[in-house]
Amino acid sequence: xxxxxxxxxxxxxxxxxxxxxxxxxxxxxxxxxxxxxxxxxxxxxxxxxxxxxxxxxxxxxxxxxxxxxxxxxxxxxxxxxxxxxxxxxxxxxxxxxxxxxxx
Numbered sequence: 001x002x003x004x005x006x007x008x009x010x011x012x013x014x015x016x017x018x019x020x021x022x023x024x025x026x027x028x029x030x031x032x033x034x035x036x037x038x039x040x041x042x043x044x045x046x047x048x049x050x051x052x053x054x055x056x057x058x059x060x061x062x063x064x065x066x067x068x069x070x071x072x073x074x075x076x077x078x079x080x081x082x083x084x085x086x087x088x089x090x091x092x093x094x095x096x097x098x099x100x101x102x103x
Contacts, residue, residue: 001094003015014084037075
């Protein structure tokens with residue numbers, strides 16, 4: 001499921017997926033990099049290095065699996081905290097039903 005978000009200051013629109021992040025599951029930290037989500041990119045990079053180096057990469061794979069369960073929620077929460085708002089009523093109701101706080 002996708003929600004439409006709008007930045008009222010710049011009039012930019014973004015679509016964000018709600019729920020499990022298949023892209024993070026398969027590609028690890030690269031979805032955060034391509035979305036420009038620098039905070040979570042560096043968090044995942046540091047955790048991948050800390051857990052991946054001593055386990056010869058196995059720990060980094062596990063990090064990708066764990067982050068896949070909640071990365072989309074972290075991304076949407078960051079957008080909402082930066083002032084993005086749902087652009088339509090269906091997006092707003094979906095966010096509210098999934099436990100997000102909207103204005």
